[in-house]
Amino acid sequence: MTNYTLKVTEIRRETDDTITLCFKQPGLKKIKYIAGQYLTLIFRINGRRYIRPYSFSSCPGVDSFLEVTIKRVENGLVSNHINDMVKVGDSIEAMPPMGDFIFEPNDDLTDVYFWGVGSGITPLISIIKHILNSTEHINVHLNYGNKNQETTIFKDQIEALKTNYAERLTIRHFHTKLVLDEGNPYLIQGRIDQAKALSILDAKLDPNCCSHYICGPTGLKESVKSAIQTKFGRLINVYSEDFELVKDxxxxxxxxxxxxxxxxxxxxxxxxxxxxxxxxxxxxxxxxxxxxxxxxxxxxxxxxxxxxxxxxxxxxxxxxxxxxxxxxxxxxxxxxxxxxxxxxxx
Ligand SMILES: Cc1cc2nc3c(=O)[nH]c(=O)nc-3n(C[C@H](O)[C@H](O)[C@H](O)COP(=O)(O)OP(=O)(O)OC[C@H]3O[C@@H](n4cnc5c(N)ncnc54)[C@H](O)[C@@H]3O)c2cc1C
Ligand code: FES
CATH class of the missing domain: 3.10.20.30 (Beta-grasp domain)
Structure with a gap:
């Protein structure tokens, strides 16, 4: 496997604890990737090599830079190193894109649901941009959990998508620390739990015509899967990505x-x-x-x-x-x- 050396062209602040690194495509051999895949970055910190995967938040054919978005993890070595130390102009070693959490098209699809929490939005926004940009009939439903507006990654980008694709994109924000806005039914208090997921799923939809993409902690995945099972009687077209290994x-x-x-x-x-x-x-x-x-x-x-x-x-x-x-x-x-x-x- 041949690695790439990528130059940081821009750093965008998303929230207090999250930044997006934008890389220019390498001059000779362009990086090909599919929306939802990840880029694996390699760092040397105090003489030791550390390797971490980060999902693309950019989308091929939509964004010109290769972009990854990194949220600080408490006591996390690499996520804090990136947030604190990486500067525009730095060169970072990266492995070729990998991952199978990608859009699975099918002729019957009418509705695609996205379920994410915190940094779990990164592969989801990439796939959402891909679907909105490359199809004309698929409705997209984004259900996104955060503490509040200030910790919501891609808040402005999501709003811009909403403006451009008003008829096909529905966004529900779930905030655990909600500042009440009673006039907005798309801002919901609390976590995305099974009951809330159930209330969002439309029983009139044929389960063969919708699919689900989940990225977030185990609790989110279990709640959403259980709601899909309850509403449609089976788990079909459900895809998920884990950022962390969960051990029992x-x-x-x-x-x-x-x-x-x-x-x-x-x-x-x-x-x-x-x-x-x-x-x-x-x-x-x-x-x-x-x-x-x-x-x-x-x-x-x-x-x-x-x-x-x-x-x-x-x-x-x-x-x-x-x-x-x-x-x-x-x-x-x-x-x-x-x-x-x-x-x-x-
Ligand atoms: C396929 C894939 C895609 C990913 N995409 C992204 C992305 O787009 N954006 C992003 O910010 N991160 C993403 N991650 C997570 C990322 O790779 C790192 O695991 C994360 O940045 C923590 O690394 P660290 O070196 O800072 O923490 P470490 O030093 O490795 O860990 C420190 C502590 O934090 C815990 N921990 C590790 N990862 C997480 C986590 N994700 N959430 C909470 N606690 C954690 C560990 O159990 C450990 O206790 C992805 C992971 C995978 C597997
Ligand atoms: S590092 Fe990916 S399967 Fe082990």
Whole structure:
């Protein structure tokens, strides 16, 4: 995989804790991407390499820059580094675009619902711009949760879309810290929960003619899925993106601290994998620069072959039929037995 070096051309402040980095397309080899995919940025901070994926907030064919939007995470290394340190003119290394959270067109579609919270808006706005720009008949419903107006990312961009596509775009803002505006039925107090999602879904719609894109915390995903199931009797055309791996402590009952052997670039490493840590995290802590990107079990960049012993993957939310029986994603892998041996084959 050949990486790119991208120049920061503009930095746009979205909210107090969120900025958008705008990159010019590289001169020689343009980056091709699909709305909803992500760009993986690579940084060296205090001598250590950090890799983080950020969904494109720009849309090909609509925006001329490549744009990613980064919200600070409390105690987060890279998100704060980007917000504090990156300047216009900086060059940043990036992997080629990846991701399968993209618009899935079908001839019957009349309505597409988007459900997002906080920075989860980034892939959604990219797909929304794509649909509004490239189709003429699809209605778009954006349901977007935030604390209040001030923390709402892309507030002005969403308003501009509303003006340009008034007949096809419906926007509902959900604010947990609402300043009441009784004249506005599209500003709703509280989180997007199951009851609110149910009240938004139109029972008259044929479930085959609508689709749903969800990006936000687990609670949002569960609420929306449960509302769709209740309203339409089945989950159909539902797509989601996770920014973080969610782990259930119950899955760790049979996991113990283990020593493993890991072969990477022809070199053998002995590693201790503390209970709770993934094999990828332990390797990175030991300064072994394994390949990775999403850290959510989505992209396969961290794939390893298990030559001996048993491994358990924890936190995967999507079925992975593309892995061989002895292949594991190290970003969600934990050793189950002694004598685990892994080989990374490039
Ligand atoms: C496919 C994909 C697309 C993404 N797109 C975006 C995007 O468009 N914009 C964006 O701002 N972020 C996005 N993220 C999240 C981003 O990649 C980083 O995980 C995030 O910036 C935190 O990194 P960090 O180094 O600051 O935090 P770390 O130092 O890695 O983590 C610090 C602490 O924060 C927790 N944490 C990690 N990520 C999150 C999170 N997203 N929310 C809350 N807590 C978290 C960790 O569990 C840890 O406890 C995306 C993630 C994925 C997998
Ligand atoms: S880093 Fe993407 S699947 Fe592990």
């Amino acid at each position: 402590p119950k899955d760790f009952i049979d996991i113990h601290t283990q020593q493993i052997a890991l072969t990477f670039e022809g070199k053998l490493h002995k590693l201790e994998i503390a209970k709770g840590k993934t094999i990828l995290e332990a390797a990175l802590d030991a300064d072994i620069e394994l390949p990775y990107s999403c850290q959510t079990g989505n992209c396969s960049t961290c794939k390893g072959k298990v030559m001996n012993g048993a491994i358990k993957m924890i936190g995967l939310t999507k079925e992975r039929n593309d892995l061989e029986e002895d292949e594991y994603l190290l970003c969600c892998s934990h050793p189950l037995t002694e004598n685990v041996q892994i080989e990374i084959q490039n």
